Amino acid sequence: MKKRVVALLLSLTLVAASLTGCGKTTDSGNGGAASASTEKKADASTSTDTGASSDELLTIEIYDEAANYQGTQTGWFAKVVKDRFNIELNIIAPQVAGDAVYQTRTATGNLGDIVLLDPAHFTDCVQAGLIKDISGEIKNCSNLMEFDRQITAYNSGVPGNTTGAVYGIPCEMTNTSPTSFSDDVVYSSPMLRWDLYDAVGAPDIADLDGLLDTIKKIQDANPTNEDGDPAYGFSLWPDWDNNDGMIGIANVVQLTTWYGEKIKGSAILTTDDKFIPLTDKNGTYYKMLKFLYKANQMGLVDPDSGSQNWDAACAKMSSGRVYTFWYSWQVGFWNTQERLADGKGMIFIPVLDQKYYTTSDTYYGSGRIFGVGSGVDGEKYDRIMKFLDWYASPEGVTFQHCGIEGFNYTVGADGKYTIMNDNALMDNLPVPEEYGGAGYSDGNNAINQWIVSSISTNPNTGECYGNTHWASWKAATATKTKNEWSARFGVAEPVDWMKAHNALLVRPSVSVSLPSEDADITVIRNQVGQEVKDASWKMIFAKNDAEFDSMWDTMTTNLDSLGFEQLYKFDVDKYTIELEAMQAAK
Numbered sequence: 001m002k003k004r005v006v007a008l009l010l011s012l013t014l015v016a017a018s019l020t021g022c023g024k025t026t027d028s029g030n031g032g033a034a035s036a037s038t039e040k041k042a043d044a045s046t047s048t049d050t051g052a053s054s055d056e057l058l059t060i061e062i063y064d065e066a067a068n069y070q071g072t073q074t075g076w077f078a079k080v081v082k083d084r085f086n087i088e089l090n091i092i093a094p095q096v097a098g099d100a101v102y103q104t105r106t107a108t109g110n111l112g113d114i115v116l117l118d119p120a121h122f123t124d125c126v127q128a129g130l131i132k133d134i135s136g137e138i139k140n141c142s143n144l145m146e147f148d149r150q151i152t153a154y155n156s157g158v159p160g161n162t163t164g165a166v167y168g169i170p171c172e173m174t175n176t177s178p179t180s181f182s183d184d185v186v187y188s189s190p191m192l193r194w195d196l197y198d199a200v201g202a203p204d205i206a207d208l209d210g211l212l213d214t215i216k217k218i219q220d221a222n223p224t225n226e227d228g229d230p231a232y233g234f235s236l237w238p239d240w241d242n243n244d245g246m247i248g249i250a251n252v253v254q255l256t257t258w259y260g261e262k263i264k265g266s267a268i269l270t271t272d273d274k275f276i277p278l279t280d281k282n283g284t285y286y287k288m289l290k291f292l293y294k295a296n297q298m299g300l301v302d303p304d305s306g307s308q309n310w311d312a313a314c315a316k317m318s319s320g321r322v323y324t325f326w327y328s329w330q331v332g333f334w335n336t337q338e339r340l341a342d343g344k345g346m347i348f349i350p351v352l353d354q355k356y357y358t359t360s361d362t363y364y365g366s367g368r369i370f371g372v373g374s375g376v377d378g379e380k381y382d383r384i385m386k387f388l389d390w391y392a393s394p395e396g397v398t399f400q401h402c403g404i405e406g407f408n409y410t411v412g413a414d415g416k417y418t419i420m421n422d423n424a425l426m427d428n429l430p431v432p433e434e435y436g437g438a439g440y441s442d443g444n445n446a447i448n449q450w451i452v453s454s455i456s457t458n459p460n461t462g463e464c465y466g467n468t469h470w471a472s473w474k475a476a477t478a479t480k481t482k483n484e485w486s487a488r489f490g491v492a493e494p495v496d497w498m499k500a501h502n503a504l505l506v507r508p509s510v511s512v513s514l515p516s517e518d519a520d521i522t523v524i525r526n527q528v529g530q531e532v533k534d535a536s537w538k539m540i541f542a543k544n545d546a547e548f549d550s551m552w553d554t555m556t557t558n559l560d561s562l563g564f565e566q567l568y569k570f571d572v573d574k575y576t577i578e579l580e581a582m583q584a585a586k
Contacts, residue, residue, distance in 0.1 A: 058087045058380055060387070063105065063112030065121070066171075066368060066449040067093035068239070068310065075443015076436030080399055085387050091446050095243060099526075106130060114384060115371045116171070116449055118245060120516045122369040126158055126167050127516075132372040133165040134385065141389035143396075144451075147173045150364050150511065157513035169388065170365025170511070172453040178363040178509045178585060182455045182464075184493035186358040186504070188254045190351055191325040193334075194481045195343045196222060202488055207353045208291050214349075216298050218323050225320040233300030234292065235322045237313040238537070242529040244367075247278060248285060249536045252292065255326060256284035257357035260505045264578075265571035266528060266564065271355065271505060273579060275572045278532070279556045279564070286552065292540045293548050306537045318426045333426050337476055345481035348494035355503050362453055364511035370451065392451040394460055400445055401454040401465040404435050409467065416461050418472040508585035512578050521570050524563040531558050 059072075073081065073089040081087060092112060094101050102121065105111045111130050115122075125131050138144055144151065150173045155166050176182055190211060200217040203210070215233040225231045240250035246263055247253075253263045260271035261284040267275045268283045278285050295301050302322075304312065316322050317333035325331060331346045339345055372384055390396045402409055402417065408424055409417045421429055421440075428439035436443055454466030463470050468477075491497045498504035517525070535555035542548040556564075 055086065057082070058383060059090050060087050060114060060380070060384060061090045061092060061112045062114045062116065062447060063092045063094075064116045064447060064449070065094055065118055066116055067091050067446055068095055068448060069093060069446045070096040071446075073446050075438040076404060076431045076440065077399070077443050077445045079436035079443075081387070084390060085383050087383055087387065089447070095239070110375055111373060113373050113376050113380065114388070115373060116447070117369055117371070119367055119369060119514055120245075122168055122371060123159060123513060124516045125371070127160065130374050131167045132374045132376060132381075133167060134372055135164065135166040137381070137385045138166050138169075141385060141392075143389045143393040144169065146175070147392065147451075153364055153511040154369070154513070157511060159513060159515070168369035168371045169392075169451055171368040171370065171449050171451060172362040172366035173451060173456075174361045174363045174453045175456045176361045176363060178360065180361045180363070181358065181495075181506050182361050184495045185328045185348065186257075186356045186495065186498070187328055188257045188326050189328070189348050189356055189494065190258065190354075191331065191346045192218065192349045193323060194345055194347050194485060196323065197349060198343070198484065205349065205351045207351065208287075209294075211349075211351050212291075212295055212298060212300065215295070215300055215324055219300055222323070227319065229319065229321055231321040231323060232302040233298075233323050234295055234305070235302035235308075235313055235316050236292070236305035236540075237308055237310050238306060238533075239310045241533045247525070247529045248532040249289075249540075251326070252285060252288050252536060255288040255291070258351070258354045259284050259287065260355040260357045262357055262507075264575040265525070266568045267571045267575060269575065269579065273583065275575070277564075277568050279559060281552075289536055289539055290548065293542055296540055301540065306541070336423050336426075337479070340477050340481045341479040343480035343484060345479075347481060347485050348497075350489065350497055350501070350503070352501075355505055356498055357505050357507070359507050360509045361455055363509045365509075366453075368449055370449075388451070394458055397450070397452045397456070397465055398458065398460075400450050400452075402467055403440075404431070407431065407435055407440075412472075416463060416472065417467065417470055419467050419470070419476070508582050510578065510581040510585055512581045514574050514577060517570060521567060524567045527562045528559055528564055528567055531555060531562060 070091055070093040072078075073091065078088060081089060092101065092105070102111075106125065106128065109130065111125060115125065115131065117125065122131070138151070147170075150170055151166060151168075154168055154170050155161060156164070158165075158167060161167070174180075174182075192215070196218045197214065199221065200214060203214060205211050205214055212233075219231065219233050222231060236249075236251045238249070241248065243250065245265055247266050248263070256263055256268070262269045263278065263285065264275070266278050268278055268280070268285065269275060270283075276283050280286070292301065302308075302316070313322075314333055317325070317330060320334065325334075325346050335345045370388065372381065372388075376384060391400075403424065405411060408421055409419050411417055423429065424440040425444070426441075428441040431437055431440050431443060452465070455464055455469070457463065458465050461470075467473050486492055489497050491500060495504065532555065535551055535558075539548050539551045539555075542551060
């Protein structure tokens with residue numbers, strides 16, 4: 001299975017988002033259920049170029065900082081794109097090829113035909129002349145123009161953009177509102193297997209020590225999965241460390257949100273709107289790193305964690321060898337309707353001293369930006385803009401978040417969708433040849449990022465795109481797992497529990513352009529990130545408390561010599577801009 005986190009994982013979660021949270025939208029022109037066997041090709045007559053005809057196959061290079069796979073898109077999604085635009089997608093993924101590929105390609109003046117970048121890199125590339133002004137063409141893109149407010153807000157904040165030019169299209173935009181929170185789950189929270197938690201008494205869990213005690217009881221009672229393979233409370237992976245503006249181990253960074261804090265580069269944004277250094281022992285990076293160290297001391301951490309890749313970790317989740325999940329999408333590797341009906345689903349278990357950080361619906365986008373390379377023109381430019389417009393259309397978004405009609409879902413007489421083959425991703429089910437063949441996960445969308453969030457409403461159904469938001473899915477998953485969980489905690493959904501216990505911290509979605517960094521800061525950030533990553537993995541597997549704290553102190557001393565204070569000041573100044581925008585939006 002190719003390495004990617006996809007929106008369909010969210011569609012397999014137990015805890016579904018409320019339909020009442022989904023905003024309304026108008027049909028933007030490319031409606032209808034997404035059927036992979038429907039063939040459409042771009043109309044060459046709309047091109048102003050006298051070059052290649054749309055009858056000729058074009059390869060489009062996508063430089064993609066979100067991708068976990070590098071190479072040519074294959075399988076069912078490749079067929080969908082080829083049928084409509086006669087293009088193939090060649091993904092260049094720095095997460096696979098290494099960070100140096102960014103410097104190498106920007107030095108040539110050609111990063112890619114389509115680029116998908118984090119905000120700082122996108123700003124740098126605009127200023128370097130590597131990103132095309134798409135102002136003229138985007139006005140003809142009816143689907144993208146449904147998000148004109150958000151696109152305009154982003155581009156108006158691009159430094160030096162005084163002409164109203166459009167360079168970027170934000171990712172994960174919604175058609176709800178900047179302050180809505182429409183989901184019933186947050187991105188990160190502790191999740192355990194319901195039947196195993198119930199078997200150890202379904203105890204109230206006061207704090208992290210209580211959580212470890214509960215996981216220990218579960219693992220002691222179930223040292224292997226059903227196939228006899230070793231199972232662990234936690235199975236980690238290092239592939240994503242130091243990515244997405246994070247410093248340190250990605251799995252640790254995500255756990256900090258359990259206590260309302262958010263890592264912002266070398267800084268931590270606290271619940272009281274202050275910044276503290278990542279190295280502060282009173283902060284959550286230290287707290288959650290020590291939590292995983294304690295877990296390892298108790299024998300709860302998979303010994304392969306520091307060396308295994310994403311594929312290996314996924315295989316363990318899918319085979320029942322991991323007893324704690326913390327990303328909402330992870331349940332897609334385990335929860336099926338059968339397991340939910342048997343009471344074996346993974347689900348949020350409250351820890352009473354926690355306050356969960358989340359952002360509101362990503363109305364203005366989640367951070368990353370799509371753009372078009374400045375050297376693109378003619379027929380290629382025409383097809384790229386048609387592709388991006390389709391990518392934001394109801395049909396395109398349905399493929400991204402729902403899959404293939406007749407394989408992943410059916411359409412009822414009322415026009416609403418019902419899921420089928422809910423194990424397609426986790427089991428890499430074979431796809432019929434008419435839809436592209438090969439395995440489903442092998443052919444999934446390797447771009448791994450979306451212009452339109454799954455929480456947005458599909459105008460063809462009146463329901464959100466993500467299938468855990470469908471009435472049919474809610475009815476199908478009102479099973480033993482969910483019913484017993486609701487009876488135990490007295491609410492319908494995890495977010496309901498968080499709200500009832502004042503345990504949810506929602507920060508508004510904002511659109512701001514953050515300053516880019518100079519070469520000196522980039523060097524410091526890379527060195528600091530490597531030091532924190534290397535030291536953190538060693539600390540998780542430290543022999544005892546004394547060695548753990550000694551390693552922490554050595555790390556902070558080394559960071560000081562690498563220019564950590566300079567980096568911290570830069571990050572505080574940078575993210576204060578974002579914080580002030582969030583405060584103003586409340």
